[in-house]
Each structure stands twice: as structure tokens, then as C-alpha cells.
Amino acid sequence: MQKFWMVLPLLAMAAPLQAKNAKDVFMPEDPEAAAFQSAVGFADAVIAGDKVYLSGVIVTPQPGESDLKPAFTRAFDRIGRTLERAGVSWDDVVDLTSYHTDLQGSINEMVEVKNRYIKAPFPAWTAIGISALYEADGVVEIKVVAQRTMDGE
Structure with a gap:
């Protein structure tokens, strides 16, 4: 028989997963994408407190x-x-992170397109060079965090 003290850490790790409210978890609207993300186990976005955390979106030519x-x-x-x-x-958006398989080869085009969407005052941005992405033909993955405005602010 397992001792309670051995199970307690597992319960503590599972609690945050159960604490999310389903209305604050956004799955893809496309049924095929939703099925894939459900099978792999991730959402398009999750609201946690006053932040919205988006999963990375892969740039694929x-x-x-x-x-x-x-x-x-x-x-x-x-x-x-x-x-x-x-x-x-x-x-x-308060934070932008981009992961590039060819940082120097993709950064200028990213900046050109990004600047159509993101205006001053700018969010924090970190661009990271990496060796590979989940999708083999992907070249960049973009992840953002947004700050929700509470009513009355």
C-alpha cells in the first residue's frame, strides 16, 4: 500500500491543472487542429489571472x-x-518571444510583418536562435503573452 506522503506531491502537481476554468482555455476552431491539439495536449491560449498566454504559432512557408x-x-x-x-x-501584448531556425535569415522579414501588427508602446521581445521546431518545415515559432485590462481601469 502506498503511503499518503508519497501521493501528496503528485496531488499537488495535479491541482493547478484542475484549477483552470474551461471557459478560460481556448482550443482551435478548426476541428482537425482541435483534434491534434487535444491528442498532444495543448491549447491555443489560456487565461490565467490578468494574463493571456498563447501557445507558439509556427511560421511555415x-x-x-x-x-x-x-x-x-x-x-x-x-x-x-x-x-x-x-x-x-x-x-x-506585453511579451513576444520568437524562436528562429535561421535567426539572421528571418529576422528582417519578421520585423517588417510584425510592425504591421504591433505599434508603440512596444512589448518586450526576445528572439532566440534554435536548431529545430516541432514542425520540420517550420522556420520560426512566435509566442505572446497579453495583459488583460480589468473593468474600471
Whole structure:
């Protein structure tokens, strides 16, 4: 028989997962994407207190595209739709993190597209060079955190 003191740490780790309110978890509207994310175990976004945390969106060029701008536009549009579903906008983004498989080769096009969506005052931004992404043909993954405005502020 297991001792209670051995089970207690497991219960403590599981408690935060059960504490999320389902209305504060945003899954994809596309059934195929929702099925994939459910199987893997992640959401498009989660509201926790006054923050909205978005999962990373992978920038993937389509066959025949000669530059990354269309792929970045698709990614930023998807992020914008997720922010809207969570009740915030690009103006509420306080932190942006981007993971680049070729940082020098993608940063300028990202900046050009990003600047269409994000205006001053700017959020914090960290750009990180990495060796690979979950999707083999992905070149950048973009993750954001937004600050919710509470009523009366």
C-alpha cells in the first residue's frame, strides 16, 4: 500500500491543472487542429489571472513562396484571431518571444510583418536562435503573452 506522503506531491502537481476554468482555455476552431491539439495536449491560449498566454504559432512557408512575408502574415493573423477570441488585442501584448531556425535569415522579414501588427508602446521581445521546431518545415515559432485590462481601469 502506498503511503499518503508519497501521493501528496503528485496531488499537488495535479491541482493547478484542475484549477483552470474551461471557459478560460481556448482550443482551435478548426476541428482537425482541435483534434491534434487535444491528442498532444495543448491549447491555443489560456487565461490565467490578468494574463493571456498563447501557445507558439509556427511560421511555415508554402511551396512556391519566394520569401517569408506571406508565412509571417499567416502566423500573425492567426495570433491576432486567438487574441481576439481571448478578449484582448495586439495592443495588449506585453511579451513576444520568437524562436528562429535561421535567426539572421528571418529576422528582417519578421520585423517588417510584425510592425504591421504591433505599434508603440512596444512589448518586450526576445528572439532566440534554435536548431529545430516541432514542425520540420517550420522556420520560426512566435509566442505572446497579453495583459488583460480589468473593468474600471
